Amino acid sequence: MHTLKQRVVVALAATFVAAAVGTAAGYLLGRAVTLRLAEGQLAQLAARTIAEADASSRESRSVLATIVASKRALCSEEELASLRLLIFRSEYLQDAGHIRNGKIVCSATLGRLDQPIPIPPPDFSQSDRTSVYKSFPPLAVGRLNVVALQLNDSYVIFSPFLEVHRAAPPIHYFSLGIEDPNQKAGRELGAFSQAGKAILATDGQGRFGEMLYATRCSSKYFNCITDSISVSDAMRTGSHLLFGTYMALGGLSGILVGFYVSLLYRRNRNMVHQLRRAIAGDNLGVVYQPIVQLGDGRIVGAEALARWTDEEGFSVDPEVFIRVAEDQGFVVEITRLVLRHALRDFATTLRKHPEFRLSVNTSADDLRDPGFVPMIERAVKHAGVEAQSLAIEITESSTAQQEVAIETIRRLRGQGYSVHIDDFGTGYSGLAYLHALSVDAIKIDKSFTHAIGTEAVTVAILPQILAMARALKLRVIVEGIETAQQAAHFTDAQGEIFAQGYFFGRPVPADQFHRMLAENDAESSVASAGL
Secondary structure, X not given: OHHHHHHHHHHHHHHHHHHHHHHHHHHHHHHXXXXXXXXXXXXXXXXXXXXXXXXXXXXXHHHHHXXXXXXXXXXXHHHHHHHHHHHHHOXXXXXXXXXXXXXXXXXXXXXXXXXXXXXXXXXXXXXXXXXXXXXXXXHXXXXXXXXXXXXXXXXXXXXXXXXXXXXXXXXXXXEEEEOOOOOOEEEEEEOOOOOOHHHHOOOEEEEXXXXXXXXXEOOOOOEEXXXXXXXXXXXXXXXXXXXXOOHHHHHHHHHHHXXXXXXXXXXXXXXXXXXXXXXXXXXXXXXXXXXXXXXXXEEEEEEEEEEEEXXXXXXXXXXXXXXXXXXXXXXXXXXXXXXXXXXXXHHHHHHHOOOOEEEEEEOHHHHHOOOHHHHHHHHHHHHOOOHHHEEEEEEHHHXXXXXXXXXXXXXXXHOOOEEEEEEEOOOOOOHHHHXXXXXXXXXXXXXXXXXXXXXXXXXXXXXXXXXXXXXXXXXXXXXXXXXHHHHHHHHOOOOOEEEOOOOOOOOEOHHHHHHHHHHHHHHHXXXXXXX
16 A cells, blocks of 8 residues: 555656656746747748838928929918829828928818927938938827928928838837938937847847847938837737647647637628528618708708628627628618618608718628629619619728729719718828719718817828818718717818718618608708798
8 A cells, every 4th residue: 555655656756757847848948939930920020110200301301302392382271282292192101391490381181370380300311312300299190209301491391200110019100310420329219228229220130138139221311110029928818829838638628618609700701691591581670870961950861771680689780790791792782771671761852852872881792793883773673763872881991993893883883873982081082082982972981970078190191181082072081070069170171071970960760860860951941031
């Protein structure tokens, strides 16, 4: 018995020691692999960052040279309009203007200033004769500084925090500017670093103390970019790579995860089948959200929106089931169903009020479908309404295949339908792009509306969007208005503005919408009689 106990104890001890040694060895191996992968990811990120930094530098200097070479009168309305177009069509710039005697006298976003804004002297100059301001307080965005480049009396502004770093934590970003060809260190932006010039101003990667880093320097411009991450953060974010240390736990976890994924897969497949059955049985719901004329609140249109309650009685988010339908290739069937419901629900209203506009959303698959336009023609003819009463909404992202989009839009407009670009601003369409598409209206994305009253930089873009719409004679519909403050922001805008959002009405079934429309018409008649 004593010997048996000893054998058991020794076996348990040996098993424990072997497990501990194996765990430690696996941990060390996993740690080495994790850190090596982190270094590779940092190098890739630094390469992308310096490429984007080069692009922003190239664009900044190109636009700055264009402004300097302009023959337009300084700060004239013609020049300010030109500046706004330059900024709107750029990818990285936020503002441009002129400086005289150390003061901003006009800019694309501020206009012509009655009281010029004083600014501090530039921090340093570079060999291409541009002066650099590390911080430009008058036009800072929240707590973020912006950087300005000045040439003669012209300047442009951009943010030093590039797109690749907006969702990068716990990776730290550091930018080092070089003042002259002698490699004298200049501006420093981003996380503070104790590392020296050998690391921050020279291409390379490795480890500095408890930090992993990768530095890439521009071959053309005057800056270096360093991306870094602490060893502890790298281990924490890469701990899934230590699966070999916990093989048994990983195996069990794999079984559990596999079971969970299979459940999700079956649920997803079940959702696909349910959605197909709902479409085949004409069981998707359609609700309508009012579109109003912002000046007087009169309802002038409605957007048809699909809704679905699954067979278990749960409401499914439209973004979810629309994405499922797109992935499975039958989203065009939803478009047909919504169009059929909308024309059935609004046929009488459209015949009675020819100026009323009914909007229906479409997808990229619809634009590629050769039967799309004929399908709309048959549906409109069957409903007995005019083509001018129907607006086809096309998301900005769905116009990526520009030739297909242009041809479909041409056919739609040739038949008399209106074409609107939905969610405008999310794809950053330029002036030439919109002109080529030749649409009737743009719907400003709700992300711009929700930024009103905040310090978000997107608010500064709204005047350029409105000015561009006026230049192209496009109708403007502002989406997502939920407060009086947001509505008031557009009330004083030049041109006729239309609006849509919870402030004016939520999406409701057809019968409720028609009651709302009747009440709105009555109120408008009373208001007109009072005038």
